[in-house]
Amino acid sequence: MSRYEVEAAHLRQKIAAGEYQVGDTLPRISELTEERGVSPATIRRALELLEEEGLVRVVRGTGAIVQPPQPERRRIPRGVRIERDPGRGYVFPAAAHAQEPWQVHGKARRSMESAPERVTAAFGLEPGAEVLRRRRVTSPAGDPPFQIVDTWLSPTAVADAPQVADASTGPGGYLDRLEEAGHGPISWRETTRARMPSTEEARLLGISASRPVLELVLVGTSGRTEQPLEVTIRVIPADRVEIVTALERADSARWPVTPVE
Incomplete structure (x- = not known):
């Protein structure tokens, strides 16, 4: 996996474990960058991947908000x-x-x-x-x-x-x-x-x-x-x-x- 995929998997696991609940806002990019020792671009791309999956929704000025599970198609x-x-x-x-x-x-x-x-x-x-x-x-x-x-x-x-x-x-x-x-x-x-x-x-x-x-x-x-x-x-x-x-x-x-x- 590329580095951003590793970071996305890390955040995905925390969401699945309930560390971040539906409606919670994930730590800011600067905080995740410092915690994980990666570049802001890597964290930003990881969040984009989670957003594409429907796990979070990125709101400008607020951050990445954990979303509820998607209803059945x-x-x-x-x-x-x-x-x-x-x-x-x-x-x-x-x-x-x-x-x-x-x-x-x-x-x-x-x-x-x-x-x-x-x-x-x-x-x-x-x-x-x-x-x-x-x-x-x-x-x-x-x-x-x-x-x-x-x-x-x-x-x-x-x-x-x-x-x-x-x-x-x-x-x-x-x-x-x-x-x-x-x-x-x-x-x-x-x-x-x-x-x-x-x-x-x-x-x-x-x-x-x-x-x-x-x-x-x-x-x-x-x-x-x-x-x-x-x-x-x-x-x-x-x-x-x-x-x-x-x-x-x-x-x-x-x-x-x-x-x-």
């Missing part, structure tokens, strides 16, 4: 069918089979924010334009933050259905209010990609900024104007989830194979 079924629940309204594939209770971390927020480029482009707005954002940080009950959910609503959506800006949008949520305002039926398209988190996203999810996330972007389009009304962006730590899709056979792939005449 969750399997999210992804299909193409949108269902409707009388009590909840529309139910999308990722949530269709989620029977367990979920919790909101902190308070759900509604505010006018400078929207990311993919949002302003979808709405046909100038880059950096302010758009209504509804934000929640959620997880299964008892788990650390699992996902950030940002729903951006276009100026047209807010003008036609002002209730979408309220804390409570009533039965069926903001989607029902939009369809009642004449935009039904809404259609959706989803895009998934991996990327690195922003500093704010890493803080809200309690992860290192060096750990990738999955970004799931759902764009809802008005059935009347055929223009996007909402863009919902979910950000999930990539090592906390795996996406499962059931594949279906088309008629051309049916079995048994029909002989060609």
Whole structure:
């Protein structure tokens, strides 16, 4: 092992033995350097390795904080069918089979924010334009933050259905209010990609900024104007989830194979 791997193993063993508990801050780099007789660069690289493993999270001005064990990776079924629940309204594939209770971390927020480029482009707005954002940080009950959910609503959506800006949008949520305002039926398209988190996203999810996330972007389009009304962006730590899709056979792939005449 290289020297930084030796130092990482030393700290890893102390964490495993309980010498450093979850929430504790490890000694500063200068203290570890003096104690172990190595360079600051070696300790810094050892901490980076532990951060990549999810054992610590390095916070500028504070130090390396010991993290709780990572929850088991969750399997999210992804299909193409949108269902409707009388009590909840529309139910999308990722949530269709989620029977367990979920919790909101902190308070759900509604505010006018400078929207990311993919949002302003979808709405046909100038880059950096302010758009209504509804934000929640959620997880299964008892788990650390699992996902950030940002729903951006276009100026047209807010003008036609002002209730979408309220804390409570009533039965069926903001989607029902939009369809009642004449935009039904809404259609959706989803895009998934991996990327690195922003500093704010890493803080809200309690992860290192060096750990990738999955970004799931759902764009809802008005059935009347055929223009996007909402863009919902979910950000999930990539090592906390795996996406499962059931594949279906088309008629051309049916079995048994029909002989060609």
